[in-house]
Amino acid sequence: MSVNVTINGVTYAQPNQGTPPPWGDIQADIIVALVNSVLQKSGGTFTLTAETYFGATYGLKSQYYKGPTANPSSAGVLRLAVSEGMGWRNNANDGDLLLTVNGSNALLFNGVQLAVGTGDVAGPGSSTDNAIARFDSTTGKIIQNSGVIVDDSNNITGVASLTAATATIGGVAFTDKTTGAASSTDNALARFDSTTGKIIQNSGVIIDDSNNVTGVASLTASTATIGGVAFTDKATGAASSTDNAIPRYDGTGGKTLQGSSVIVDDSNNISSSGNKIELTGSNLATASVPTADTIYPNSMCKGWAFLTCGAAGAVTINQGFNIASASYSGLSLTVTLHTALANTEAAIVGNISTGTAIFVADEMSGTSTVILKQWDFAGLVQNWGTGDKVQFVIFGMQ
16 A cells, blocks of 8 residues: 655655555655755755745744845845835735835835935825925824925916915015906906005006007106107197198297198199299219109109219219119210100200210100210210210100
8 A cells, every 4th residue: 555645746655564565766756855845954046836825823033034136135134135125005905005215225115205304294105296295184294295386496386276364476565455346348457446445447448469559538648658759748739730731840949830831642742832842952862873763744854964974984973863874985975764764755955064065865755775975066976085074954744
């Protein structure tokens, strides 16, 4: 007879007394299995194939316990590496609560750094960065998270309402509240109602989202700046005026205006009911070539110029109107106009400063080029040359 015994999941037939041989090999296998299954005093690896439970009465007693990770602590009963931790199951049985160490060697419980010291206040399991902590219950020992944030620039956000006996905002102390109107107009200016300083009412003055102000009936101010111009006093206008007339000062005080007979109509034409409009000045034309000359339909003057002939056909335009460029060669001085003489017959008259010669041009129509020639009083055509100074006017009729 034999009895079956199991060692580490392997069953062996242990022979009883009186069992006839051969049973030596069986005994040898059992002895080898027992030796390989027991702890050795010399230490080493002892790999379990399942968890071991020592029962409800006794447990293990040891000088210390180590975790499996390299570089564990060299002191303490429970010796763990920096990446290891202790864990508990939470009350809801839906997560673990771990006690670990962070990169700054501070203890973390469930990811929250534990305060070092003798305090007895417990914080929440998690919190919002930069949120203000507040007491949870009345024990004075528990704090909780909040939605009020103080960022790194000391800006406070998340306040739903604020109640205080006094408050100072922007250096202004507020000790009482103001009573608003029953209703208001969007973008309207608020104004005080009575002299208490505590009641405001609506107004008809509007400042829209583009900072345009409307609804002002009148404005009284000691000074005002409009468009960058400071106004410190008002000017007195004329008793009546002519539509489109240019105003002018009356006297030397700079505060009184009067009318005039000079009219600028809606098409920018200037006219006068007087005898003439006279322009005076030391130099009414530019010393360089004009860039935007306009011939007015009702004007008989279609252009004028003061030219000086230089070397190699070059001509300098000293002054002029409707003159774009000029050059000379031999008997001809060619002038190019800004604006062509459309539908206009023109005659040109003038003189040069180096003699008694005069010059004229053939009749022209619809051209922007004028060719000038000079004759002396004997009727001979003369060449243009360096130093000739030419003054001429182009007259035309519609």
